[in-house]
Amino acid sequence: MDKHRTIYLISIGVLSVIAILSLINSNYFLVTEIEIVGNKLLSDEYIVNFSKVKDINIFKIDRQEIAKRLLGLQQVKGVAVKRDLPNKLILEINERRPVAIVGLKSSYQIIDNQGWVIATSKNLAEWDLPLITGVKIANHDDKVKFTTELKLAIDYLDLLSDQILKEVSELNISKDKGIELYLLGGGVVKLGKKFDTKTKAQIFISVYNDLKSQAKKVKYIDLRYKNNTVVKLEK
Numbered sequence: 001m002d003k004h005r006t007i008y009l010i011s012i013g014v015l016s017v018i019a020i021l022s023l024i025n026s027n028y029f030l031v032t033e034i035e036i037v038g039n040k041l042l043s044d045e046y047i048v049n050f051s052k053v054k055d056i057n058i059f060k061i062d063r064q065e066i067a068k069r070l071l072g073l074q075q076v077k078g079v080a081v082k083r084d085l086p087n088k089l090i091l092e093i094n095e096r097r098p099v100a101i102v103g104l105k106s107s108y109q110i111i112d113n114q115g116w117v118i119a120t121s122k123n124l125a126e127w128d129l130p131l132i133t134g135v136k137i138a139n140h141d142d143k144v145k146f147t148t149e150l151k152l153a154i155d156y157l158d159l160l161s162d163q164i165l166k167e168v169s170e171l172n173i174s175k176d177k178g179i180e181l182y183l184l185g186g187g188v189v190k191l192g193k194k195f196d197t198k199t200k201a202q203i204f205i206s207v208y209n210d211l212k213s214q215a216k217k218v219k220y221i222d223l224r225y226k227n228n229t230v231v232k233l234e235k
Contacts, residue, residue, distance in 0.1 A: 029058045033088040041075045041095050041118060051091065058083055066091075074142055075118050099157045099165065101129050102137045102144055109137075113158035115144040128166040130157060130181070134173040149173045152197065159201035164208065178224070186234065187218035195223075203229055 031053055036044045048054065050073065051066050063081035070079045070093070078094030096112035101124065103109075110119045110127055117139070121127065132153065138145045146154070153171055156179070160168070170182040178193035189208075191200055200223050207229060211218055222230035 029086050031056050031058050031061070031087055031089050035084075035088065035090045036093060037090065038093040039095060041098070042073070042093070047091060047093065053089055058085065058087060058089065061089065074116060077116075097158070098127065098129055100154060100171065101127055101131045103131070103133075104137050104139060104144075109139075109144065111144050111154070113154055115146055115154070117142050117144065130165060130168040130171045132171050132173070149179070149193075152194075153179050156191065156197040156201060159197060160205065164205065183218065185217065188220045190220060190222045190224050192224035207231060 034044075034048050034051075034053060036047050039047060047070070051070055053061060053066060061081075061083070063083075066081050067079040070076050070091070075095050076093060077096050080090075080092040082090040082092070084090055096114075096116055096118050098110045098118050099113055101108050101110055106122075108121050108124055108127075108131075109117045110121065110129065111117055119127075124131065132150070135147060135150055144150075150173065153173055157165065157168075157171065167184050168181050169184045172180050172182065174180070177190070179191040181189035181191070183189065189204060203223055204221065207221055208218075211231070211233075217234040219232040219234045220230075222232075
């Protein structure tokens with residue numbers, strides 16, 4: 001290969017690199033679409049504004065930095081940031097699941113199964129979740145401190161479906177009676193003091209759904225005694 005041809009090929013290569021770099025840095029790769037997946041508690045608009053990813057070249061986005069920023073939100077426990085060339089960014093949000101409401105001072109706090117405070121509200125009616133009563137609530141940073149009884153109660157609620165949680169108005173923790181659920185439609189579910197949460201959740205779900213399908217009104221469901229479920233209906 002002669003000298004002139006070598007110089008020519010090098011020049012073509014340099015021009016190609018310049019062209020590629022110009023294309024990469026052009027508006028063609030400017031993020032114009034952001035898809036949010038998995039969010040229920042936080043709005044798309046809030047997530048987009050908080051993540052600060054508007055009008056940025058898709059190759060200049062620091063995905064780890066965006067994930068770290070979003071993980072700073074109390075409602076978020078996991079984030080995946082993905083590129084979809086040429087100009088779309090996908091934010092997959094794994095939110096904390098609210099399972100109960102606790103009262104603290106003059107407000108209500110919505111918590112997940114680990115005690116993280118997801119939201120604070122003055123209006124109890126804003127959330128279709130059980131209110132925890134009968135136990136003193138204390139906070140440490142952004143979490144509610146769990147006593148043994150409170151952890152047992154929250155672990156149990158976490159095993160119930162969102163629909164059933166909506167139908168439980170209150171969970172009371174008593175030294176004498178243990179844990180009891182109060183249903184919106186009336187009726188009490190007696191769980192007792194120390195128990196296997198998974199077993200009692202499965203039994204309650206099965207019995208409760210069966211009674212609902214038959215449109216039967218419950219006075220109480222007693223699950224305190226092992227292998228012996230007692231159901232009393234309203235007359």
